[in-house]
Amino acid sequence: MTLSDRRLLLVHAHPDDETIMSGATMAKYVAEGAQVTLITCTLGEMGEILVPELEHLAADRDDALGAHRKTELDAAMALLGVTDHRILGGEGRYRDSGMKWDDDGNATAADEIHENAFWHADLLEAANHLVPIIREERPQVLVTYDEFGNYGHPDHIQAHRVAHYAADLAAAPSYRRDLGEAWDVPKIYWTAMSKSALRQGIKEIREAGDLQFMEGMDPDNLPPFAIDDDDLDAAVDGSPWVDAKMDAMRAHATQIAVDGPFFALSNDVAQRAWGTEFYRLVKGTPAPADGSAFEDDLFAGL
Ligand SMILES: CC(=O)N[C@H]1[C@@H](O[C@@H]2[C@H](O)[C@H](O)[C@@H](O)[C@H](O)[C@H]2O)O[C@H](CO)[C@@H](O)[C@@H]1O
């Protein structure tokens, strides 16, 4: 397979997730000539807003944050070189479901959820928006979240379910022939935050001193999205594109604040942004790089 034959499909929940979890990966593969397609399931209408002069856009005021975050997504993708990015079912089809934090520090469903929220989506209907894209683009690699949505956000969990359901349906030759010729995605990965990288980031945050954010997480009590290295399968070194990733994070200005190599969401918890991004292989045959426990390329072995 030549570099330009490679086709990567990513399914994310809100504008900004793609950059946080896979920004350098996307920039790397675009730069190497691969076709990169991003599907974002909602417009992030329920997000908090870090930019004071944009607070009027909030859901409980003008309810215009979704349209604004689409412009942030457009800007971020331009900075990463991603030209094919689509909203699942079209803009406004599935609304950001909102969230709240539970007592264990996990995101969970909000008490009140809009009737058009992605969390209430019919899985088959939502998957049928993705099946023709999979059959049309015929990606060798699909990236989405784990079964917990990485940290429990209902839209992330739903994106995981829709992505896997659609991949299964797209592979069935007799399923909905009107949605295109069947395509069985050879490799599927879940995005992952490396526990060791998170710990190294906290060390650097503490050494950096007076950041504009709170100090980072507790290295001895990391959140559930920190994955043991033994459970990681791929480490994609996107270091040459980390500056583009940081610029793309800045483009998501209502959601992400950036200070040097560090960033924070509206919870003000500092995190180190890395050029190397980690993944768990959940379908396909692992092909670790020579002498490494990790694949260094999501298309390895194909
Ligand atoms: C990264 C991500 O998935 N962001 C979501 C998330 O935003 C978080 C939420 O507002 C939470 O209350 C804050 O403490 C946290 O800092 C935010 O990252 O949920 C939003 C609402 O569903 C969503 O719009 C945003 O993209």
Ligand SMILES: [Zn+2]
């Ligand atoms: Zn999200």
